[in-house]
Amino acid sequence: MDFLNALVAFANFVFVPGLAYGAQLAIGALGVTMIYGILRFSNFAHGDTMAFGTAMTIKFTGLLLAAGITFGPLPTALLALPAGIAATCLLVLFIDWLVYQFYRDQKASPVILVIVSMGVMFVMNGVVRFVIGVRDIRFADGERFLITAREFKEMTGLNEGLAIKTTQAITVVVAFVVMALLFWFLNKTRTGKSMRAFSDNEDLALLSGINPDWVVKVTWMIVAALATTAGVLYGLDKSFKAFTYFQLLLPIFAAAIVGGLGSPLGAIAGGFVIAFSEVTITYAWKKVLVYLMPESLEPDGLVQLLSTDYKFAVSFAILIIVLLFKPTGLFKGQSV
Amino acid sequence: MNPAIKNPLLFALVAVLIIGTGVMQGWNSALLILNMGLISAIMALGVNLQWGFAGLFNIGVMGFVALGGLATVLISMPPVTEAWSAGGIQIILGLIAGAATITAAVFAQRRFQGRKRTFITLGVLIIGFFVYRAVFDAGVIAVEAVNPAVSGYLGGLGLPVLLAWPVGGLLAAGAAWIIGKTALGLRSDYLAIATLGIAEIIIAIMKNEDWLGRGVKNVIGLPRPVPYEIDLQQDPGFVERAISLGLDPVTASTLYTKIGYALLFTVVLLVLLWLAQKALNSPWGRMMRAIRDNEVAAEAMGKDVTARHLQIFILGSAICGIAGAMMTTLDGQLTPGTYQPLRFTFLVWVMVIVGGSGNNFGAVLGGMLIWFLWVQVEPLGLWLMNILASGLDEASPLRGQLIESAAHMRLLTMGVILLLVLRFSPRGLIPER
Numbered sequence: 126m127d128f129l130n131a132l133v134a135f136a137n138f139v140f141v142p143g144l145a146y147g148a149q150l151a152i153g154a155l156g157v158t159m160i161y162g163i164l165r166f167s168n169f170a171h172g173d174t175m176a177f178g179t180a181m182t183i184k185f186t187g188l189l190l191a192a193g194i195t196f197g198p199l200p201t202a203l204l205a206l207p208a209g210i211a212a213t214c215l216l217v218l219f220i221d222w223l224v225y226q227f228y229r230d231q232k233a234s235p236v237i238l239v240i241v242s243m244g245v246m247f248v249m250n251g252v253v254r255f256v257i258g259v260r261d262i263r264f265a266d267g268e269r270f271l272i273t274a275r276e277f278k279e280m281t282g283l284n285e286g287l288a289i290k291t292t293q294a295i296t297v298v299v300a301f302v303v304m305a306l307l308f309w310f311l312n313k314t315r316t317g318k319s320m321r322a323f324s325d326n327e328d329l330a331l332l333s334g335i336n337p338d339w340v341v342k343v344t345w346m347i348v349a350a351l352a353t354t355a356g357v358l359y360g361l362d363k364s365f366k367a368f369t370y371f372q373l374l375l376p377i378f379a380a381a382i383v384g385g386l387g388s389p390l391g392a393i394a395g396g397f398v399i400a401f402s403e404v405t406i407t408y409a410w411k412k413v414l415v416y417l418m419p420e421s422l423e424p425d426g427l428v429q430l431l432s433t434d435y436k437f438a439v440s441f442a443i444l445i446i447v448l449l450f451k452p453t454g455l456f457k458g459q460s461v
Numbered sequence: 462m463n464p465a466i467k468n469p470l471l472f473a474l475v476a477v478l479i480i481g482t483g484v485m486q487g488w489n490s491a492l493l494i495l496n497m498g499l500i501s502a503i504m505a506l507g508v509n510l511q512w513g514f515a516g517l518f519n520i521g522v523m524g525f526v527a528l529g530g531l532a533t534v535l536i537s538m539p540p541v542t543e544a545w546s547a548g549g550i551q552i553i554l555g556l557i558a559g560a561a562t563i564t565a566a567v568f569a570q571r572r573f574q575g576r577k578r579t580f581i582t583l584g585v586l587i588i589g590f591f592v593y594r595a596v597f598d599a600g601v602i603a604v605e606a607v608n609p610a611v612s613g614y615l616g617g618l619g620l621p622v623l624l625a626w627p628v629g630g631l632l633a634a635g636a637a638w639i640i641g642k643t644a645l646g647l648r649s650d651y652l653a654i655a656t657l658g659i660a661e662i663i664i665a666i667m668k669n670e671d672w673l674g675r676g677v678k679n680v681i682g683l684p685r686p687v688p689y690e691i692d693l694q695q696d697p698g699f700v701e702r703a704i705s706l707g708l709d710p711v712t713a714s715t716l717y718t719k720i721g722y723a724l725l726f727t728v729v730l731l732v733l734l735w736l737a738q739k740a741l742n743s744p745w746g747r748m749m750r751a752i753r754d755n756e757v758a759a760e761a762m763g764k765d766v767t768a769r770h771l772q773i774f775i776l777g778s779a780i781c782g783i784a785g786a787m788m789t790t791l792d793g794q795l796t797p798g799t800y801q802p803l804r805f806t807f808l809v810w811v812m813v814i815v816g817g818s819g820n821n822f823g824a825v826l827g828g829m830l831i832w833f834l835w836v837q838v839e840p841l842g843l844w845l846m847n848i849l850a851s852g853l854d855e856a857s858p859l860r861g862q863l864i865e866s867a868a869h870m871r872l873l874t875m876g877v878i879l880l881l882v883l884r885f886s887p888r889g890l891i892p893e894r
Contacts, residue, residue, distance in 0.1 A: 244877075244880040258865075
């Protein structure tokens with residue numbers, strides 16, 4: 126019984142939140158890794174792209190709610206998500222046409238593109254603030270819990286409850302669907318295959334008649350979809366604030382690099398590695414250990430390795446360790 | 462245009478802008494802009510050293526600036542003797558235990574081989590971590606319990622505040638050494654992410670380690686290198702002189718202290734600028750640019766690229782640390798909650814790129830000009846929005862939104878400026894020669 130209680134406590138406080146957070150990071154990191162693989166630069170505006178997509182989705186959700194449309198027990202934002210993705214698609218395609226295309230034609234070095242993306246980051250940050258302001262916004266509606274801690278306790282008779290938020294379940298399901306779609310697209314369709322070819326060897330791909338403009342456009346559209354989805358899932362699970370999204374850049378980049386930049390599979394693995402290490406290292410383990418250890422050995426303190434404010438430090442430390450021992454990441458990524 | 466005419470004209474333009482502010486909005490505002498502009502110029506010099514000379518992509522400027530600020534507290538505030546006796550020694554012992562653990566782990570890494578190495582290193586780290594936490598935490602709790610409303614930290618050394626400026630540089634240099642040792646071997650965008658992360662961690666430490674600098678409770682009332690306005694107003698000699706100049710004593714005293722700061726900052730800027738120019742035109746500077754332009758060729762010529770990179774990374778970060786210490790001195794308080802990457806890292810980058818990377822005068826110009834814009838864009842935007850909205854009905858929601866959005870003009874403008882400069886004048890206003 127004690128063992129089961131410990132297991133449930135672990136699932137409730139570490140596994141389920143870590144899984145949801147990992148899925149959000151993984152989708153975010155997929156966007157970063159796609160840009161890196163195809164356009165060959167680290168996109169610093171990615172956090173703000175996520176923020177923009179989420180802001181648009183929130184606006185559309187507001188419209189839907191005003192029209193009296195809801196999604197039953199699920200958050201209405203999911204219905205508004207396609208519209209948010211479309212708006213973000215238009216914006217990133219416009220920015221690519223206006224800004225990035227010039228440097229691509231010039232064959233500018235990647236570091237110049239990174240600085241350009243810093244400029245885009247400033248602009249998008251300003252735009253998001255114009256659109257929606259700087260306040261903290263909660264936009265999750267519908268059923269809050271799939272199963273509450275109390276229901277779980279009554280059902281199983283255990284001391285510990287397992288609460289699963291609807292948003293957590295949605296995150297994992299959506300993330301799974303998105304990943305499956307992406308891999309199907311990259312592996313089975315003609316455009317997807319040409320994108321992979323372009324990423325592997327640009328010259329060879331051009332030689333075999335792949336249209337680079339089309340590949341770039343499709344990449345941006347996929348990135349917009351991924352960024353918006355990641356942003357909306359994160360916002361549903363926690364809340365939306367422009368500045369938090371900007372800060373998400375660090376764990377997302379850590380995830381993409383840990384997995385190996387340019388490798389989609391790596392981005393997913395990296396997302397979960399970063400998320401679970403953040404959660405396990407900043408979790409106070411006392412609640413779990415109480416069940417597992419004999420009474421005499423019960424810990425006095427919280428058994429928290431680091432305070433939660435240091436979660437950046439965790440993702441960063443993992444990043445450094447991986448880079449020092451395996452410079453191309455867990456899955457072999459590219460290096461320009 | 463001939464650079465010999467163009468460059469002085471550009472500096473004259475900045476002077477006109479600041480003097481214009483003085484005439485339009487009052488001399489206090491103009492001097493505020495000038496003072497922060499001088500500090501920004503120093504930060505830009507530091508980043509220019511790393512990026513312009515050596516091509517190192519450091520986006521952790523905020524962290525070094527914050528460390529400089531911390532140095533101001535550690536040097537100039539009086540020590541809290543109660544806190545020292547409560548747990549100061551224990552904290553020091555804890556830190557020593559932590560450092561010893563890391564040293565031992567590094568030693569084990571070097572000494573042993575194979576599986577034995579992994580086990581011993583991990584063992585040392587895990588045991589060391591718990592020893593460190595046990596010793597350190599007790600000390601922290603004791604220190605933070607000492608009169609938490611006003612102190613709750615160890616305080617500083619009670620030395621003159623001007624000493625904090627070089628010490629801020631040293632502190633930043635120390636951090637840069639640690640970062641450089643681990644991250645400089647990496648590729649450019651990995652270094653970028655690494656520095657971005659380090660900066661966030663430094664801020665997180667400063668926010669949470671209350672025993673060090675009171676965390677988000679802030680340290681206020683830092684000693685100043687210039688006299689206090691209130692003392693000047695009570696000094697009959699000063700009041701007499703102010704009246705003889707036709708100024709009222711209160712305004713005169715605020716101007717006097719601000720001019721005092723401006724002079725101090727100008728001296729520091731000129732010294733650093735002179736040093737940077739000397740470095741740029743020395744064999745060392747040429748070597749740096751050679752490494753930046755072609756690492757492989759420089760390496761073939763027998764230059765130690767990694768060591769040179771480490772060197773210039775430390776120097777540039779130290780300059781940012783000095784600027785950070787100066788800024789905290791000017792503010793008179795340390796507020797870790799206000800350090801934001803957009804303002805302290807990316808804005809400095811805009812300054813360097815707009816001014817002209819690789820040119821020290823360009824960096825200084827960019828620092829002053831962009832700081833002026835950063836401050837003035839908001840009132841300008843508000844004025845513009847008011848004109849735009851003047852045709853609209855008082856109650857219309859669009860009018861409210863337009864006027865509210867003026868507050869967000871800054872970021873947008875900075876981004877647009879950066880993109881325009883990168884597109885149409887990628888080498889900046891004063892290009893590298």
